[in-house]
Amino acid sequence: MKKEKVSEAVIRRLPKYYRYLKELERIGVERISSQELSKKMGIKATQIRQDLNCFGGFGQQGYGYHVKMLKKEIKDIIGLNREYKVILVGVGNIGQALSNYSGLEKEGFNIIGIFDVNPKLIGNTIRNKTIMDIDLLYVFAKDNNIDLCIITTPKENAQEIADMVIGVGIKSIWNFAPIDVDARRGVCIENVHLNDSLYTLIYRMNDNEREDLQTKEDV
């Protein structure tokens, strides 16, 4: 029997559940009702029950959710129960930040290769990893069975890098270059556009100001 396809919206919420449950576990909460979780997360309780039912449901009537167990289940569902081999390409500001970020390793993402084109950077180390010449990328990725490539190059190079690593057989790309990288079927891409997020914020702020003005005019 084929499992029903989980909707994109539910998939997007999974990490949020994981984040809240991890925090609840950390502060010692053992169980939580969907109502309480709803209040904390700003997601409707019915929505929470429906979401978690997609994966079999883990709540018990009158008991709520067992925080530690549910966290573990969601961790497993996301796929955080194993280690991933990661390469990072482009040691600019964001590339450096991610290479230095120990939070990735804690969740099983081991950056085992870091690449750049800049001769001034090549040979330097970040957290004991030597920055390698991008010319070595293809062979390195081929030899090391890489799961994930983080692209933090300028936008001009992002698609080329993506094509190369897809060619080697890498199945997922986390792209920070300000361009939507295309992939072929079977390869997953997550394009992170930090500026988009900032512009959305700015739009909303300006919209609030417009509304305030409007309200004043209406009075």
Next chain:
Amino acid sequence: MKKEKVSEAVIRRLPKYYRYLKELERIGVERISSQELSKKMGIKATQIRQDLNCFGGFGQQGYGYHVKMLKKEIKDIIGLNREYKVILVGVGNIGQALSNYSGLEKEGFNIIGIFDVNPKLIGNTIRNKTIMDIDLLYVFAKDNNIDLCIITTPKENAQEIADMVIGVGIKSIWNFAPIDVDARRGVCIENVHLNDSLYTLIYRMNDNEREDLQTKEDV
């Protein structure tokens, strides 16, 4: 007359239009039909026309959109036609990356104050800005009419910083701490959770693998 409220989904797409139009302008494209834009952006042409109609519509039957004009309009709509005074709190990996990122300044976001608690960091400079003691934050923000605060602290400090800057009258917060920061009415918050984006990617990659296995079993 009150303008109709623009939906969250449209607001989220505005920066994407801006990004694509900027790129089209850069490579010298003068006009583009909604069909062509649709193909490039992976958004339905009807959706594009509908979205842009929310703001008055800028297309002309048989001519398409004037790239430069439309880009300028969207830039104005987002609010990128003015300068913003920004402070950044927390000079960790992401804080450093954003402080160093010249792309913010190019779009009018001037980081005029950088703050941290770490005595080893205070007094150092990033792009000619001296990192200040967080104790100075309140007075600095009060005196300088700040538009936006970027929070790049650990999660434990994020809400406190948010409350403080909201108290000073700052109307928008771009939060990178891995916690959903709460605000009061009239303050806009954009929580950026990089790990959430990674986990979504990982879920999808694992889901593809499960599907491949399923297909093989079905054969």
